Amino acid sequence: xxxxxxxxxxxxxxxxxxxxxxxxxxxxxxxxxxxxxxxxxxxxxxxxxxxxxxxxxxxxxxxxxxxxxxxxxxxxxxxxxxxxxxxxxxxxxxxxxxxxxxxxxxxxxxxxxxxxxxxxxxxxxxxxxxxxxxxxxxxxxxxxxxxxxxxxxxxxxxxxxxxxxxxxxxxxxxxxxxxxxxxxxxxxxxxxxxxxxxxxxxxxxxxxxxxxxxxxxxxxxxxxxxxxxxxxxxxxxxxxxxxxxxxxxxxxxxxxxxxxxxxxxxxxxxxxxxxxxxxxxxxxxxxxxxxxxxxxxxxxxxxxxxxxxxxxxxxxxxxxxxxxxxxxxxxxxxxxxxxxxxxxxxxxxxxxxxxxxxxxxxxxxxxxxxxxxxxxxxxxxxxxxxxxxxxxxxxxxxxxxxxxxxxxxxxxxxxxxxxxxxxxxxxxxxxxxxxxxxxxxxxxxxxxxxxxxxxxxxxxxxxxxxxxxxxxxxxxxxxxxxxxxxxxxxxxxxxxxxxxxxxxxxxxxxxxxxxxxxxxxxxxxxxxxxxxxxxxxxxxxxxxxxxxxxxxxxxxxxxxxxxxxxxxxxxx
Numbered sequence: 339x340x341x342x343x344x345x346x347x348x349x350x351x352x353x354x355x356x357x358x359x360x361x362x363x364x365x366x367x368x369x370x371x372x373x374x375x376x377x378x379x380x381x382x383x384x385x386x387x388x389x390x391x392x393x394x395x396x397x398x399x400x401x402x403x404x405x406x407x408x409x410x411x412x413x414x415x416x417x418x419x420x421x422x423x424x425x426x427x428x429x430x431x432x433x434x435x436x437x438x439x440x441x442x443x444x445x446x447x448x449x450x451x452x453x454x455x456x457x458x459x460x461x462x463x464x465x466x467x468x469x470x471x472x473x474x475x476x477x478x479x480x481x482x483x484x485x486x487x488x489x490x491x492x493x494x495x496x497x498x499x500x501x502x503x504x505x506x507x508x509x510x511x512x513x514x515x516x517x518x519x520x521x522x523x524x525x526x527x528x529x530x531x532x533x534x535x536x537x538x539x540x541x542x543x544x545x546x547x548x549x550x551x552x553x554x555x556x557x558x559x560x561x562x563x564x565x566x567x568x569x570x571x572x573x574x575x576x577x578x579x580x581x582x583x584x585x586x587x588x589x590x591x592x593x594x595x596x597x598x599x600x601x602x603x604x605x606x607x608x609x610x611x612x613x614x615x616x617x618x619x620x621x622x623x624x625x626x627x628x629x630x631x632x633x634x635x636x637x638x639x640x641x642x643x644x645x646x647x648x649x650x651x652x653x654x655x656x657x658x659x660x661x662x663x664x665x666x667x668x669x670x671x672x673x674x675x676x677x678x679x680x681x682x683x684x685x686x687x688x689x690x691x692x693x694x695x696x697x698x699x700x701x702x703x704x705x706x707x708x709x710x711x712x713x714x715x716x717x718x719x720x721x722x723x724x725x726x727x728x729x730x731x732x733x734x735x736x737x738x739x740x741x742x743x744x745x746x747x748x749x750x751x752x753x754x755x756x757x758x759x760x761x762x763x764x765x766x767x768x769x770x771x772x773x774x775x776x777x778x779x780x781x782x783x784x785x786x787x788x789x790x791x792x793x794x795x796x797x798x799x800x801x802x803x804x805x806x807x808x809x810x811x812x813x814x815x816x817x818x819x820x821x822x823x824x825x826x827x828x829x830x831x832x833x834x835x836x837x838x839x840x841x842x843x844x845x846x847x848x849x850x851x852x853x854x855x856x857x858x859x860x861x862x863x864x865x866x867x868x869x870x871x872x873x874x875x876x877x878x879x880x881x882x883x884x885x886x887x888x889x890x891x892x893x894x895x896x897x898x899x900x901x902x903x904x905x906x907x908x909x910x
Contacts, residue, residue, distance in 0.1 A: 357592075359555035361525055361548055364518045378519050385416050410445035417449065422489040422513065423520035425449065426554060430753065455487035461494075461508045468591030475499075476589050480506065486646070490558055490662075495599060503599035504586060505659075513558060521551045557662035560595035566661035567597065573636040579624045581657040600657045602649035608769055611650050618769035624656040626775060629762050630782050633755065634676050637667035641754035643761050665754050671697065679783045687713040698749040709744050716740050 368375055393409060396402045417428040431438050432446035461484070462473045469476050477496040484492035491509040498504055525547045532543035556562050564585040571582035583598035590596050603610040605625070611618055625648065632639035640647070642663040649657040667675075674696050681690040691706040691713060700706065740746065748756065759775075766773040 357555070357559070359521075359548070359551040361521075361544075361551070364522050365525075368519065368522050374519060375523065379523055382420060382520075382523065385420060389413060389416055406441045407445070410442045413442060414445050414449050421516065421520075422510070423517050423524075423554070425489045427550070429757070430550060432757070455484045455492045456510055458483065460511050461492065464508055464511065465506070465594050468594040469589055477504075477506070484508075488646075496596075498586065498589065498596075502586070504589070504596050505583070505599050506589075507560060507595040507597070509558060509560065509593035514555075517551075517554055517558070521547065521554070525551075553663065559592055560590060560662075561592055563660075563662045564590055564595055564597075566664045569638060570640070570658065570661055570664070573632075573638060574628070577628070577631075579655055580628050581651055581655045583657070583659060597659070600649055600651065600659060602651040602657055604646065605648050605650060605769060607650075611769070614650075614652060614654075616650060616654050619773075620654070621650050621656060622766040622769050622773055625762060626766060626779065627782060628656060629758065630779055633667065633758075634672050634783065637669070637672050639665060639667070639755070639758060641665050641758050643758055663754070665751055667751070671751075676783050679779055682717060685714070685718065687711075687717065690717075694746075697752065699746055699752070701745065704745055712740060712744060 389409075389412060392412070393402075396405045396409065414428065417424040428446050428449045432443060432449060438446065465473050465476065473480060476499075478499050478501075480496040481494045483494075485495050485505075486493040489510075490513060491507050494506040494508065496504050496506050525544055528543040528547050564587065567582060567585055571584075574580040574582060581600065583600055586596040586598075603614075605611075605621065608618060611621065625643075629639070629643070640658055640661065640663075642660065643658075647658065647660040649659070651657050674693050678690060678693050678697075681687070681693060687710050688706075691700070691709050694700045695702055695704065695706065700709070763773070763775050766775070
């Protein structure tokens with residue numbers, strides 16, 4: 339009994355340490371435990387040292403090209419053997435083409451965090467400690483062995499006393515201490531040797547270690563994961579195509595999480611998905627569109643959408659699980675990302691380079707003039723002659739070389755976004771080999787800009803439609819054409835928003851610019867107007883358009899309309 343109490347005390351002590359991540363607290367803890375540092379450091383240095391020697395041997399014997407794929411595979415295996423921290427490092431590096439060359443990138447993206455399960459008795463003892471009750475009381479039934487095991491924990495299937503089927507996530511024992519030890523050694527190495535590394539980091543390597551540690555500690559806090567799941571569910575509560583499991587807080591703690599069991603098939607299980615009578619193309623579209631919603635609408639996105647975290651449910655929905663790795667984007671970042679997609683489609687590389695500065699890929703003092711033709715070369719080849727030829731993975735591969743030539747860096751937040759997008763595209767390709775991400779992304783972004791009700795989105799729309807003071811008729815045509823390919827895009831409400839904006843005080847600049855656009859280059863642009871009308875006349879019948887216009891007028895105060903008309907009259 340006393341041994342069990344000691345075990346409980348040890349677990350509670352481990353639980354209270356280093357929450358949240360603190361480099362100073364970790365350093366203080368291990369300053370007086372040199373034997374632990376030396377032992378772990380020896381294992382790491384021995385494993386990675388032998389690997390570096392093999393790379394040097396290849397260089398001396400001029401076998402680098404012949405052995406490069408073999409060495410990349412060896413690196414993946416070494417990181418897996420070194421355990422959870424290094425598996426996560428490998429996964430993070432798989433999204434950093436500015437740091438890792440292409441052959442290693444290709445191997446690291448295959449890195450799986452599958453590990454043998456730990457002992458059931460240890461897992462059940464941890465459940466009892468966290469929940470403060472025997473396993474038999476917490477769950478009417480629980481599977482005798484885990485149904486899944488990964489680097490950070492393992493999952494059991496269980497039934498609550500009230501009858502609900504649930505998944506029970508249990509964290510690996512000693513995980514926090516192991517991660518802390520590895521992070522301490524990484525940070526020490528970064529301080530001592532970081533400046534010697536020929537890496538295009540853009541900032542202090544210790545800051546990257548600290549950022550990584552913060553995210554890792556958030557991921558192993560299951561209470562934080564539960565809160566993330568509920569926030570994600572709130573964002574998608576009006577989307578009938580997305581399923582998020584409920585959290586059972588009575589049966590959850592920092593190292594145990596009980597959540598609703600999801601019946602379905604992994605997205606890579608195409609045979610069973612088709613056997614359910616589901617259309618893989620529709621599942622693909624749900625996944626990509628919901629991913630774009632996370633990035634461009636909610637700003638709160640799932641940063642680890644690998645095959646084990648996404649399911650096609652039996653009723654055709656997309657189910658997300660595992661909300662340990664999430665991140666939040668600021669409003670300005672969301673809008674700039676939307677602009678980047680449009681810049682890419684319109685091949686406006688000058689504006690794209692400017693947006694890269696805003697997003698932090700380039701520093702404000704960077705001279706973007708020599709970078710513009712490089713972007714055109716790389717991105718122009720990736721996009722090809724048609725929007726549908728775009729392939730996101732091709733972009734990341736080509737950028738791998740570009741980032742060694744120019745002062746690009748990838749902010750930590752965007753490393754997660756890139757990882758998310760590359761993974762989603764890869765999953766989509768397993769369901770539909772002909773899938774092109776921009777064929778889904780651009781219509782969505784066009785619709786977002788055309789229907790944007792916030793002043794910020796309207797400003798982004800103006801940025802897109804005007805270049806060097808000239809109205810871009812072709813861009814507007816492209817946006818309307820692409821937005822109409824979205825099944826739930828309704829042109830009438832969009833027209834109403836547009837008319838309301840034009841008549842508002844905020845729309846004064848656009849009114850003036852449209853008048854100039856119609857007469858620029860000393861001619862009336864009737865042909866462009868006719869082409870636009872040809873696009874929309876099927877949906878905007880005169881009577882319906884008049885109703886929309888009247889609704890727009892009603893939304894404005896009589897004083898507001900009166901203020902608009904004299905100004906326009908006097909401007910003539």
